[in-house]
Amino acid sequence: MITAVLSSALIGREKTSSRLSQLATRFTSALVESRARNAARELRRHEAFVIDLSRRQDHSAEFLDQADLLPARI
Incomplete structure (x- = not known):
């Protein structure tokens, strides 16, 4: 009788651990x-x-050269 109880307890734990491992997976x-x-x-x-950054910087060279005189005096 003790053997039957232990074996059923082991089978129950095996199913639980299998379910737990499936949930963990x-x-x-x-x-x-x-x-x-x-x-x-x-x-x-x-x-x-x-x-976007590279597109914004494509035309930056045009604005860096400010050696041209302004059209009117400030």
Whole structure:
């Protein structure tokens, strides 16, 4: 009788640990997917920011040369 009780207790724990490991696996994969999406979004934002900065600086050389005289006196 003791053997039957112990074996059923072991079977019950095995199912519980299996369920727990499945939940942990799901949680871990969901966390990894979420962080991957966040990293991709941040990378897109950074690339757009760099493109915007380079576009703004394309014409900066035209404004750096101010050796021309003004058309009227101030």
